[in-house]
Amino acid sequence: AQKITxxxxxxxxxxxEAVTLDCTYDTSDPSYGLFWYKQPSSxxxxxxxxxxxxxQQNATEGRYSLNFQKARKSANLVISASQLGDSAMYxxxxxxxxxxxxxxxxxxxxxxx
Amino acid sequence: DSGVTQTPKHLITAxxxxxxxxxxxRSGDLSVYWYQQSLDQGLQFLIHYYNGEERAKGNILxxxxxxxxxxxxxxxxxxxxxxxxSALYFCASSVRAASxxxxxxxxxxxxxx
Numbered sequence: 001a002q003k004i005t006x007x008x009x010x011x012x013x014x015x016x017e018a019v020t021l022d023c024t025y026d027t028s029d030p031s032y033g034l035f036w037y038k039q040p041s042s043x044x045x046x047x048x049x050x051x052x053x054x055x056q057q058n059a060t061e062g063r064y065s066l067n068f069q070k071a072r073k074s075a076n077l078v079i080s081a082s083q084l085g086d087s088a089m090y091x092x093x094x095x096x097x098x099x100x101x102x103x104x105x106x107x108x109x110x111x112x113x
Numbered sequence: 114d115s116g117v118t119q120t121p122k123h124l125i126t127a128x129x130x131x132x133x134x135x136x137x138x139r140s141g142d143l144s145v146y147w148y149q150q151s152l153d154q155g156l157q158f159l160i161h162y163y164n165g166e167e168r169a170k171g172n173i174l175x176x177x178x179x180x181x182x183x184x185x186x187x188x189x190x191x192x193x194x195x196x197x198x199s200a201l202y203f204c205a206s207s208v209r210a211a212s213x214x215x216x217x218x219x220x221x222x223x224x225x226x
Contacts, residue, residue: 100158100161102158
């Protein structure tokens with residue numbers, strides 16, 4: 001069963017604006033981790049941000065923040081002040097304890113100058 | 114640079130052949146994971162090793178096998194190759210076996226002709 005859903009195949013954002021990439025997940029495990037990865041056209045997978053299911057505060061890493069809404073089972077990635085270099089595929093992933101990581105289908109973000 | 118290395122970067126071979134992909138995890142990481150990324154299947158988890166022992170299997174074909182050596186590097190062996198095996202193969206590593214972020218290598222792009 002699909003556990004990670006990214007409903008936006010593609011997104012466009014103007015340079016310097018903020019953008020939200022959606023991610024919903026499905027789990028009955030109370031302990032899990034949520035991750036976002038960036039994959040530029042060069043192909044590598046770059047870890048961006050992590051949110052634990054028990055974390056009280058939303059995770060932030062520089063211009064990245066994770067809007068974690070546990071009751072809604074959503075873990076949206078917010079990128080502030082978009083830059084041209086942010087153009088890439090973005091993958092949401094979840095890892096339940098003692099299970100392996102599962103990825104969503106990805107969202108292709110294009111930043112317009 | 115994630116600290117995870119993979120060789121070779123590109124591999125072109127023919128159907129029916131056998132290839133070996135190699136991965137060295139980040140220093141201190143005991144877990145190694147293998148993923149396959151293809152256009153039609155997305156990013157699929159194949160197998161997980163922790164400190165030399167197999168921990169979990171995902172969507173790994175019987176024609177594929179892997180191992181993790183005492184120095185913690187890992188190899189993924191793909192045999193009786195088919196056209197559909199053409200994909201980007203990632204190795205990732207993490208400190209723990211059951212949770213936490215994974216750091217990805219640059220990937221090996223396999224093309225089966």
